[in-house]
Amino acid sequence: MKPDWEGPLGEAYARAMTYLEELPVRRVGPRDTAVELRGKLGGPLPQGPGDPVQVIAQLADGVEDGLLPSGSGRFFGFVFGGATPTALAADWLATAWDQNAGLYAAAPAAAVVEEITAGWLVELFGLPEQTSVGFVTGAQMANFTALAAARHAVLAKAGWDVEADGLNGAPPIRVLVGAERHDTVDRALRFLGLGTRCIVPIAVDGQGRMRPDALARELNQGLTIVCAQAGNVNTGAIDPLDEICELAGDAWVHVDGAFGLWSAVGTPIKGLEKADSWATDAHKWLQVPYDSGLVFTAHPEAHRAAMGIRASYLIHDENQRDPLDYNPEFSRRARGFAVYAAIRALGRSGIVELVERCCAMARRFAGQLQPYVLNEVNLNQVLVRFGDDDLTRRVVKAVQQEGTAWMSGTTWQGRAAMRISVSNWTTSEADVDRSVEVILRCVEIERARSTQG
Template identity: 50%
Template sequence: MPTTDDIGQGRAESMRDLLEEAAQRALSYLGHLPQRPVAAACDAPELMRMLGEGDLPFEGRAPAEVLALLDEVGRQGTVASAGPRYFGFVTGGSLPIALAANWLAGAWDQNAFSEMSSPMGAAVERVALSRVLGVLDLPRISQGAFVTGATMANFTALAAARRRVLLAHDHDVDKDGLTNAPPITVAVGESAHATVLKAIGLLGLGRASVVKVAADAQGRMCPDALSRLKGPAIVCAQAGNVNTGAIDPIRRICAQVPAEDVWVHVDGAFGLWVRALRSVDALDIEPSRKAEASRIAEQGVGLEDADSWATDAHKWLNVPYDCGIALVRDAEALRGAMSMQADYLPQATRCEPFEHTPEASRRMRALEVLAVLDTLGARGLCALIERNCHQARRFAESLSAAGFEVLNEVALNQVLVSFGDDATTLKVIRALQEEGTCWCGGTRWQNRDAMRISLSSWATTDDDVDRSLEAMLRVARDIVG
């Protein structure tokens, strides 16, 4: 008869076998990414059938059998966004160290809620936030939060903004709610991202009541109209237009609204990382590329003048989904908006994670961020950003030279291209996705349909750019004639 020690040993061996098999399957998947078509082979209804939709069976299945099914179906149903030729939705891949840290965090299974629930979780988060503020050269007095993505990062920062601009009018919104509160004017650029409007709606500030500020041809907010803005007010600026990559003139925006009851927030889901290009002089690249990178870096000057910032780590920092970062200059405003109290909670003696985030229970996202930053260093991160920006210019120059119209100034990592009229452009996008060499999505810009090319993966090489350009030009010429 087996003893309890025997049973425990058997469970350990079973877990080891299962995890080793999962690792082998994951490595096999990653190893085939450069060769496989980028688009998924099956649509969601077919995948549901393969997974066995319907009620939960009464009897379970062996873990290895479940794992094999998930792997088999997953290979057919996943987009190769972790690979080198996915240029849709500003999606980064996962750096090897980021994925390794993700696996380690999963094994630790920590609730990064507080120092009591996980000393390691609290320590990692504090160090990672310090690293992020340092590499972005933002005010070191700022506090922050690791959340699911830029949507929640915007929400978190704007909650702090709502608190402070109303406190300036003697109203504590987190205690008394919005009833009887002075109305807050929220101003955004005409090309503000939809997730900012979603966050504004979640905060009860009203999507329909937002003031739209005129933007230039590249989507940059024109700040002159803000001089008439009266508080309490929040201005939502943008670093990295999702179509053009353009960055709002943040310094001029902040200069227009210096009042205590006006807050400037920056939605910098990917564009905030332009601040990492400050280290470009240390890169071993040709002088022309270094000069171009310096000009790109100039767009980030003045971002430090804002009151808060939101960004994604699962974009240009190339950590696994999901990870967003909210950064707020006024730490007390963030804590006042996000903290909670209960008899069972620890009495905070330091900056506890749960005092600065919307979530209570949460995974240790910060571990992946810390692992990537410490692996790359400031120079490695700068090189990654510069390389993707240079690759974007290569796409634009080659497509333009082939006679196709690039619709934006390539200010960062985004390229918009038209292949003629709207119908033709849409045909090219669909055909390119079906061809499988690379994947680009469509968008609507200045009343025209365009193909959008987004460069944000560490894995994209110059050879991947060449292969993708060859496919784009071949597909386009087949359709255009």
């Protein structure tokens, strides 16, 4: 029987185009509740085949009002990027080609594309030439992979083979990390068996940057990994990496740069190249579809020792790069195609322009919301607070429900805040101005309700 590709793929294409073309005018938020979604999508287990076109149509109809349009130019929640047409098209091709990108032998083109793209990324960020690169799901797995390489390296220096002997009886490792770190660092340490009690929180300044003086007091006390940050998730602040790396000496320094690392493409971050490993996301400021994370290490041998595998039933070409040597997955989709296409389409200047435009839009937000701004707006993050915790949380909820724009709530230094993250390539001045108008209107409405109450 000849497969019917055109029917379901044609329906999917038509639905996708409608969704993408409506993003600029679409309500920025879901309409359906979880109960309504279960009602539309649920039902008994299908007992027989369904018509492929109808299946796609019913799926699209069912999820339509439960989608969070994070690709909208007025979506400012979390730190989500969008997807450029080129990156999305390459990702569609990656799905159609359906390559298992773990081995060169299983996907030669995917492996070579990752190799080429890795070289471009290292050059873009100004990292050491020998840096190895892994394509992973996101910053969580990027931090995990980098810290696995760090664990290998620091224990190997102490004469311990963690890959062979595990952690039972191993010398303890201290992980020095800023008090305002991202939770993916803690979670990675749990996954690695080091546990969160190995963490020594380092005091930070008012913007969440690690204080070198506080770090210095905790160094030289045994096996150490230092985790720095390029882009605090609330303020966008970047740790003083040059001082941190100099102070750290022989300790392994990892940089969690999920979104902030991309700012280095235009304006080099002083000391960035002195670190030992780095993590970032392509699905943030490179505007590649989910999921797409990147991990880098300046020590490829430690990277491969922590991640690599040689199995008798696999075909390893020792003259080629096997991607599974650089990430924790075995079978996986070929994420490199979309990253390759995004870089090829934007080039260095396009990436710089995109990042700078997002930062300019963040400053525009800050300028119009100045009485409420909590942070120094040096990147793309704007923190605002409207008096007290209760009013701030109600304003966040009111803006989300209104539907013009969508911002996250957060907690900063023990206080509730609204976090505005400008991370989408389509965000315009008009998007910012409309969003500010809604925020201020919601502030007045919620403040009046407080007075009446």
